[in-house]
Amino acid sequence: MSEVPMMDAAGREAEVTSKRDWVPINLDLRDTWFPVAYSADIGQGAVRRIVHAQDVYLWRDGGRLYAAEFRPDRLEAMRAGASAFTNGSGFYPAVERYGYIWAWYGNPDNAHEELIPNIPFLPPDGQGIPRYTQRAVRFDAASPLSVENLIDLTHADFLHANAIGDGQSENDVVEVHSTSETVTRIRNVTRKSVAPVMRWIGGVRAQYQDLRAVLHVHLRNNVCISYPNFTPGYPIPNVQPFVPVGKHRSRVDQTNYTVHAPAPFRWLMPRISYVIQPQDNSVLRPQNARYFESTERRDLSSRFDGPGNRYRLLMVRLAERQQRGDFGYGADADPSADISAVLGMRG
Amino acid sequence: MGRWWVVALSEAVHGDKALAVTCEGEQLAVFRDGKGAVFALEDRCPHRRVPLSPGPVKAGGLQCPYHGWTFDGATGLCNDIPNLRRDERVPARYAARAFPAAEANGFIHVWRGAGTPAAELPGASYRAADREQTGSAVANIAFEQYLDVMLDGPECLLSFPGVHITDFFLGDPRRDGEHLVLDRGAVWKGKGNGPAFVRDHSLWVRTRVPVTGGDIRVELLSADEDPLVTIFIAASENRRGTTSLVWRGFRHATAAPLSWRWRMARAIGRAPFAIFPHIDGAAVAALEVAPSRDRRLAKTDARTPAERVVPVQERCAV
Numbered sequence: 213m214s215e216v217p218m219m220d221a222a223g224r225e226a227e228v229t230s231k232r233d234w235v236p237i238n239l240d241l242r243d244t245w246f247p248v249a250y251s252a253d254i255g256q257g258a259v260r261r262i263v264h265a266q267d268v269y270l271w272r273d274g275g276r277l278y279a280a281e282f283r284p285d286r287l288e289a290m291r292a293g294a295s296a297f298t299n300g301s302g303f304y305p306a307v308e309r310y311g312y313i314w315a316w317y318g319n320p321d322n323a324h325e326e327l328i329p330n331i332p333f334l335p336p337d338g339q340g341i342p343r344y345t346q347r348a349v350r351f352d353a354a355s356p357l358s359v360e361n362l363i364d365l366t367h368a369d370f371l372h373a374n375a376i377g378d379g380q381s382e383n384d385v386v387e388v389h390s391t392s393e394t395v396t397r398i399r400n401v402t403r404k405s406v407a408p409v410m411r412w413i414g415g416v417r418a419q420y421q422d423l424r425a426v427l428h429v430h431l432r433n434n435v436c437i438s439y440p441n442f443t444p445g446y447p448i449p450n451v452q453p454f455v456p457v458g459k460h461r462s463r464v465d466q467t468n469y470t471v472h473a474p475a476p477f478r479w480l481m482p483r484i485s486y487v488i489q490p491q492d493n494s495v496l497r498p499q500n501a502r503y504f505e506s507t508e509r510r511d512l513s514s515r516f517d518g519p520g521n522r523y524r525l526l527m528v529r530l531a532e533r534q535q536r537g538d539f540g541y542g543a544d545a546d547p548s549a550d551i552s553a554v555l556g557m558r559g
Numbered sequence: 560m561g562r563w564w565v566v567a568l569s570e571a572v573h574g575d576k577a578l579a580v581t582c583e584g585e586q587l588a589v590f591r592d593g594k595g596a597v598f599a600l601e602d603r604c605p606h607r608r609v610p611l612s613p614g615p616v617k618a619g620g621l622q623c624p625y626h627g628w629t630f631d632g633a634t635g636l637c638n639d640i641p642n643l644r645r646d647e648r649v650p651a652r653y654a655a656r657a658f659p660a661a662e663a664n665g666f667i668h669v670w671r672g673a674g675t676p677a678a679e680l681p682g683a684s685y686r687a688a689d690r691e692q693t694g695s696a697v698a699n700i701a702f703e704q705y706l707d708v709m710l711d712g713p714e715c716l717l718s719f720p721g722v723h724i725t726d727f728f729l730g731d732p733r734r735d736g737e738h739l740v741l742d743r744g745a746v747w748k749g750k751g752n753g754p755a756f757v758r759d760h761s762l763w764v765r766t767r768v769p770v771t772g773g774d775i776r777v778e779l780l781s782a783d784e785d786p787l788v789t790i791f792i793a794a795s796e797n798r799r800g801t802t803s804l805v806w807r808g809f810r811h812a813t814a815a816p817l818s819w820r821w822r823m824a825r826a827i828g829r830a831p832f833a834i835f836p837h838i839d840g841a842a843v844a845a846l847e848v849a850p851s852r853d854r855r856l857a858k859t860d861a862r863t864p865a866e867r868v869v870p871v872q873e874r875c876a877v
Contacts, residue, residue: 366642370627384642495609495625502608512605512653514640516626 233506234524236356237459239531240264243318243539244432245328247453248279250346250465251308251338258284261315265458266297268304268315279306279315310451311338311346311467317433318539325548327541329435332552333449333469341467347482348465349489353496355434355456356527357503358464361492362436362452363397363427363523366516371491380405382420388519390526393432393545396554397519399425406445409484414477416445426555429523430547431530434462439555446473447557448481460500561672562772563680565793565805568693569665572597577621579612581797583671587658588612590621590632598632599669601656605637611655630655665693665807666793681774685791689809696804696836700843702773702796705804707851708843709768709775710741715842718833719779719788721747721820724764725754732768732853738776739857740767741850745779747818761816762787770857777808779832781815788831806834 248261248268258271260283269280280303282290287302294302298320305316305323310331316323334341351358361367365386381404389396403420410416425440434454441447450468457463468482513521541547566580567589577590579602586602588611602610604623614624619638620631629639635657637649659670666682698705698716708715710732714724725744732739744760751757763784767776773795779788790808797803810831817825824831 364626366626369641370624494613499607499609502603509605511607512637514606514643516640516642517606 233508233510234528235503235506236360236524236527237354237500237504239354239356239527240456241432241527241530241534243322243327244316244430245307245314245323246317246433246455247310247312247435247451247465248315248455249313250348251311251313252343252346254313261455261463262457263315263317264456266295266317270306270313270315277306277308277313279304279313308338309336310334311341312453312465322539327547329430329433329437329547330549330551331437331451332550332555332557333439334451334467341469342471344479345467345469345471345482346465347468347485348463349485351454351462351464351489351496352460352493353462353500354459354503355454355462356523357496357500358454358462358492359429359434359436360520360523361496362438362454363395363429363519364517365397365399365519367495371495372488374408386516386518388522390522391544392526392530392542393430393547395429395431395519395523395526397427397429398556399423399427401425409481410442410445410477413480414445415474416442418444421445424556428551428554431523431527437551437555439557441556448473449555449557459504560674561670561676563661563668563670563677564773564795565666565682566599566669566795566803567667568695568805568807569662569667570693571695572667575616577612577614577616579610581803582669582795584796584798585671586610586612586798587669588621589660589667589669590616592616592620592632593618596632597660597662597667599658599660600630600632600635601658603655604628604630605653605655631657632660633657665691666791666805681772681793682791684774684776685789685807687807687809688789688811691807691809692830692832693807694804694834695806696834697797698802698804698836698838699840700802700838701800702794702802704843705794705802706768706773706775707848707854708846709766709777710739710850710854711848712842712846713743713764713766713777715838715846716835717777717790717792718835719745719764719831720824720829720833721749721818722762722764722779723748723754725760727754727760728850729763732850734857735767737772738767738769739850739854740765742780747820749820750818768854770854770861777832781813783815785813785815786811787813787815787817787821790832790834792834804834804836808832 246263254270258269261268269283271278281294291302294300298304305320307314381401383402385400387398401423406416406421422443428437436452438450452464452466454462454464470478470481564582566582572578572589577588580587587599588602589599591597602612604611606628609625611621611623614622617629619629622629627641628637631638635654637653640649659676661668663680663682664685668680670676723746727744729742732741742763742765745762745764746754746757761782763780765778773793775792777790778786788810792806795803
């Protein structure tokens, strides 16, 4: 049997990225909104969150939301040390939408609300989002590696087979689309084994089901919007914003919007992250340490790495553009555009 | 030129799981195939750099736990990427780093470095003649210091029950091939006037320490140099200034006069020696650099002539 090239587009993109090593740890993309906290988590007491190793203190006072570089009790004393991220005011631009508090990371003059990603399955005002859909998890890797882990299709068959399924299917086709600011991965699987979690508590008694899973990734802020739709079954729309805490860790305030799924699945499924997260961290922790410095040894890729390699390529391009001082959004980028059709949402 | 290193006890590598070890600061995954042959791969998948050692051993080799790529133990070649079509082949250049591995006398060896693996294995010099005491640990001391302390003050690194190891060296270290051998006096505890006043030592502790490499041999000898205990300790550099240790040792049957404590310990089956994984920093720091000077000098002499060029000022300063 002759050897058939295993890599097509993925291979070509891997070649492009392999000219230099992929060193994602230091990517620090600016002029973007980060969903730094659930709105419901912030009250009068100040809460500290961190974006790219930079403090963001959140609190409410008199019904008004504050996002600042310093704790409220130190704000006046330290305001003189405020950075360009707040134009020296000490306060970041902050907006509440989809049940999150979004803080601007970059030049405050460029903070426009229409740059907040559209999440079509969540109510924009955040009203009515049940708390059971919200789970904060932490990953032991920088955000780009954590996002690669999510984009990656095949690792789930090995790391998460006990919860998500063994990856056995009749047909498994992957498409990748992208803009200068987003990567969209669409996976169409025919007759896959029903995921154990859906069989045990999700009311799906069939042996097989079809899956159309769309993952839409915003590059600057690592906001990953996912719409996996199971037939028979139901969609499990979710948002996973990988907020870059620093070079070693990322925080994800997930919203698994299972409100339309049957009980008890809708309550229990969001908690599956507590099973999956340690499994991911078992590989991410040592992996992250091996991406700190450029090496002559390039990563090998299969065609299944196509979406991940596209992600690497676009992240590098965006970083290079920002290094040249260009922080603007390209003509093909409109974060607030309705992505219902992209996600393949019904109705 | 490369060398063989002992990285594990034979019995520690079994079944369908790999053993993660560190040798010369490099992480390795050691495993056996279905026939019991032993293999060593770099503990790093060339696909996405995660450790291979947590993965299962399959018929084709060691499978990465992240995406299921499988690597042949002998060559390192990737022979399976899950979900490829039947007409697709894994590119021939796809491989993990593989290291020659060999087994002898209860030790698993890995060849690291350039050159053809030598025929002689360090562990081949050890033959157990009685029931063994074995173990492994990561000691909180740097590798080179471990070797030096084994010459300057082995009592900081190990003990024999009921035996006081003195710091009275018998002469200077003697070169024996790639090793330095040094004897020191020892006495039975609770017998006689104590080590400072003993006329002749009733015991000897002989340490055989490599100039380069990590195979150490320690023997407790009677006054007549009959072996009472033999220990083979394999050391190698671990990460962050620590040292990997693997050891096997045993008590010899002997007609030499023994202390009642020794006989009691033997009667109740107590181990004839202890290797310390936790090392007393104050005790090590208090040791004078003594016989280990010879090891450092020998190590310098072992370098290539180009490495041994002495700066002019240094030569003139003598």
